[in-house]
Amino acid sequence: MLKLFFVFILISNCFQVEAQKSARYFYLKNTADSLIFEKNTREAYLLYRKMIKISDIDPFIDIELVKLSLKAKDFKRAKKYLKKSILNGATLGMLQVDSNVNNFLMRGIKWKETYNFLRQKHLSKIPHLEERITLLKMLESDQAFRSLLGVIEYKKADSLIFANDTVNMSAIKEIIQKIGFPNLESVGMDGVNAIFILLLHAHGIDDTKNIETITPLMKKAVTNLKYPPFNMAIVIDRQRALSRQKQIYGSYWEMGKHNKRIVTPIENIDKVDARRKEIGLPPLSLLRKQRGYELPLDYKN
Numbered sequence: 001m002l003k004l005f006f007v008f009i010l011i012s013n014c015f016q017v018e019a020q021k022s023a024r025y026f027y028l029k030n031t032a033d034s035l036i037f038e039k040n041t042r043e044a045y046l047l048y049r050k051m052i053k054i055s056d057i058d059p060f061i062d063i064e065l066v067k068l069s070l071k072a073k074d075f076k077r078a079k080k081y082l083k084k085s086i087l088n089g090a091t092l093g094m095l096q097v098d099s100n101v102n103n104f105l106m107r108g109i110k111w112k113e114t115y116n117f118l119r120q121k122h123l124s125k126i127p128h129l130e131e132r133i134t135l136l137k138m139l140e141s142d143q144a145f146r147s148l149l150g151v152i153e154y155k156k157a158d159s160l161i162f163a164n165d166t167v168n169m170s171a172i173k174e175i176i177q178k179i180g181f182p183n184l185e186s187v188g189m190d191g192v193n194a195i196f197i198l199l200l201h202a203h204g205i206d207d208t209k210n211i212e213t214i215t216p217l218m219k220k221a222v223t224n225l226k227y228p229p230f231n232m233a234i235v236i237d238r239q240r241a242l243s244r245q246k247q248i249y250g251s252y253w254e255m256g257k258h259n260k261r262i263v264t265p266i267e268n269i270d271k272v273d274a275r276r277k278e279i280g281l282p283p284l285s286l287l288r289k290q291r292g293y294e295l296p297l298d299y300k301n
Helices: 002-037 041-054 059-071 075-087 092-096 099-107 111-124 129-146 154-179 184-201 207-223 229-242 269-278 284-291
Strands: 253-255 261-263
Touching: 002 041, 002 059, 002 207, 002 284, 041 059, 059 075, 059 092, 059 099, 075 092, 075 099, 075 111, 092 099, 099 111, 129 154, 129 184, 154 184, 154 207, 184 229, 207 229, 261 284, 269 284
Parallel strands: none
Antiparallel strands: 253 261
């Protein structure tokens, strides 16, 4: 009995340590992102560097460090973070979005060979490559069927999309049953991007319940810093909006007049910022201030 008690204490302490680690990471990220918005790149750079000491599996953070190193003309560090970003799963598409990062990548001698070598090294470390490939193939079919919209009669295209989405959700549940919720560590960044889009497109009759079932697993992956918080929030909020329910995190918006982004109604809105903080998102007031989002009238902060 005493042994079981000590095991329980040990597990509780581990959960507390993980929670503290993720809270610190999220605080640093949200602060750094705000500093970037305010063009205080020097302070943001220092915070991003603190983040990767806590967890360094997100290639987007490495790419931010490449950008900031280039601005500081610290090319040695920029090269270091560029390599780390690729080892953590950054694709050419992710690197080419920013012209400075893309130019720096192509400036290297034999950059294609270097990228391919690091990319292969990244893939070799993914423990569930088969599931990653399955997710990528599912995403490919998802995009192929959606490309039929506007090409063939709408009802037929929608019917084909619905049938494909249903098959995909069934496959997703099988993958989760086998390896847990796919995350940065288990299927890599492109696998994470694939399951995000697939869940975002889920709109079957049972998908509200499916998302509710998956939510605790997504939340655990977010808390363990292995899945992006926004991905979780928008999947849940969009699903609720489509089923005419109030959203949870305030991540879903609709376009209003003059391209104004209007955040749709939120359940128990007095506690929305606490819920957002729990999964690593900044308060809604920051989105209003920085991006001009129009928030529900009952949002008081």
